[in-house]
Amino acid sequence: MAPRRPRRAGFLAPALWIPAGIALALLALPLVALVVRAPWADLPQLLARGEVLQALALSLGTAAIATAVSLALGVPLALVLARSAEWSAVPRRLLRALVTVPLVLPPVVGGVALLLLLGRRGLVGEWLDAWFGLTIPFSTTAVVIAQVFVAMPFLVLAVEGAVRASDRRFEIAAATLGASRWTVFRRVTLPLVAPGVSAGALLCFTRALGEFGATITFAGSFPGVTQTLPIATYLELQRDPDAAIALSLVLMIVSVAVLVSLRDRWVPGLTS
């Protein structure tokens, strides 16, 4: 029999469809339940309240700033992480562990750690308070810091993967043609890893949007200042579950809209 060229998508053993189906159901069915149980009739009235719009605006604003900060700081960190492959084992593994820890840490613990560092009696916060009269907790800045702490690792790891997968020979060629290191970064490296950067930024934004534990622990909860939509949702759950479901629906729709609308256009690299 002549060797047949496998189809581009490859093939899938039929037995794998079953666990894959269960996995998808586990991920999707709770969201289906949320949609089914949503108080659709009261929705406009539940969502038109000032507090809801205020919390939504705060969430979108802080998540956007957190993503910008993560891009400015995280892309360089990702490049360092990718280059660390050439380092000896101990610093290389240490660096990777430090970048990954916020992903596995319960966010509330992250919030406590941020308080112990930047709080009024924190390692650094004590001096900020004494020298500059700066107190970070309970401010919008604290919300952004908590979101960066939790969400930046997503961006760093996505960009690092893209850097590792990119062909270094383009960079070397540019360098031999006389481009400075900064020019190589700007004109060659960055365009090469752009799909990874967009994918990472998107994950980072949606993660920051949903951030709850570190934010409420480090930044607290005050309407218009630190009370983001996830926090408003949690508090509403104690009083009026219907209103909480309505708020979760908003958060879910915004997240899904961001992921679906931007993915194919901006991030062809993510699916390849």
Place this chain on the structure above:
Amino acid sequence: MRVSKALAVLAGLAVLALVGCAAGPASGPDSAAPSAPGPGSGAASGPISGTVAVFAAASLGDVFAAIEEEFTAAHPGVTVVVNYGGSSGLAEQIVQGAPADVFAAASPATMTTVADAGLAADPTVFASNTLELVVPAGNPGTVDGLADLERPELAVALCAVEVPCGAASAKALAAAGLGASVDTYEQDVKAVLTKVELGEVDAGLVYRTDVLAAGDAVEGIRFAGADAAVTEYPIAAITDSPNPRAAAAFVAFVVSARGQALLDEAGFGAP
């Protein structure tokens, strides 16, 4: 339905395992005290046995560990499992069919949720809790009364008004005619306490029992007008309990003189 029950049992067991670890050493001093059979444990016919599943408000944690110890000492055949949590969450679980024998809530409203579903047999208020100002050890903000919460330079944490302690705080402030300068509305009373323990805020409002449980890291300050916002704790046996006699005995022990003495020791007020 069966699946949700199984999940509820699993969740209950998980909580139990955690609570068991935490409560063990803490209840040491109480267990050292000689525990005569409680006066409220009068058996109707023969000794009671089996398991009693108690769903209790989180703020009852320390004192219910002591109560459980003395109750099981008096009734060796009975195993008590306690599922601690936020009262509204527990009420929801019971209404959804969680296997509870006794419900001890931190607010009459959450008990009403269960009673309205026809599941609470004859709720009784067994304790009360009063708000107290709480400040970090050393009182850096020199707080001495409720009016200090109006000082804008102080960092102040209150419970969010959506949860019972926040509703009580709002009531106390309104009764005193004060508008506090609040920096953060926390999701529960323990979160307020943590912010105070870490020194991140200069003052907060929590229950007296929380101040006692927190030890030396914080100082409690009683304030005039706290009586305006007293939180009541109702308890009831669940009507479809599989072990009604043991459930009734547990409720009887909580309201007995010995149960009340333990509650008093933990800082709870009389019903």
